[in-house]
Each structure stands twice: as C-alpha cells, then as structure tokens.
Amino acid sequence: MEFNTLNITTVFRSIFISLLFVCVSCAAQEKKNTVTVSKGVVPVQSWSAILSVSGGFAGWNKNISIDSGGLVIINNLKTGMSSRKKLNNKELLALSALVHQQKNTSVVAGSRNFSKRCADCFEYKLSIRWQNRQQLAVLNDINLSKSPYQSIVRFLRKTMSKY
16 A cells, blocks of 8 residues: 555656646746837837838849847848848837837828839838738838838838948
8 A cells, every 4th residue: 555655646746847847948938939128118019011122223122121029131132132130129129119100000002103203213112010910001202201101111221221
C-alpha cells in the first residue's frame, strides 16, 4: 500500500511540475509578443501603411511599407533595389498616431487622370490596413494638399527619402 501511494504521489508531483513549466513558458512567450506604447497614444492593434510613389520627371517608382512593429521595407522598382530598416520609437509613435487618426476618415479615392499642367506630378497610392479594415487612396500632387491623407503621405515620403 505504501509503495503505491508513494508512486502515485511522485507521478502527480511530476505532472504538476511539468504543467507549471508549460504555464511559465507560455506566459514568457505572451509577454515577449506584447507591444508597449507610451505617452498616451492609443495604438491601433496591428496595422500597416503602404505608399507607392510613381511618376515625376525622372520616372520614380518606389514603395514603402511600414508595420506596427516599426519594420520599414523600401523597394525601388526602377532599380530593383530593396532595403529593410527599423523606425525608432519616436517615429513609430508619430506614425501610429497618424494611422489612428485615419480610422475615422472616409475613403477618398483621388483622380488618376493627370491634367496637362500636372504632367510631371507624382501619383501616390496609399493603403492603410488595421484589423479587418483597409483604406485605399490614389492621389497626385494637386489633390494631395486637400486630402485628409496629406500628413501620413508626407511622413511616409520623408521616411522613404531618409532611408
């Protein structure tokens, strides 16, 4: 009898220790995947912003993609060059705030027809995605200034030029 009780106790102790180890491992993994944002900016859960810029006198054709983790991917489609960078915390907070502002913007698709006075204009194709939503806008140098997307397009262009 004593042998069976000791054996059962050992088995339960082993199971308990194994479960405890699994729980601690899961908690550590969950904490590792958590994104912390400070200074009162309410983050949009998971988002991405993609800007494609084409046109102009030199025939630009580049795009930039930035996700909520700060990963920046820039592709120069004309040369085939690509680069990957990481936004610093200040830049990531600024972009997160701009993405958050766009949540309540109604989708505005600009005109794709360039007038003769805008033959060398740039065309901006903007895609903002978060959760189950996506906003698309096609703009040019003329209608960008009147667009609710002006700030985010400028931020993405500046980041594209920086890297």
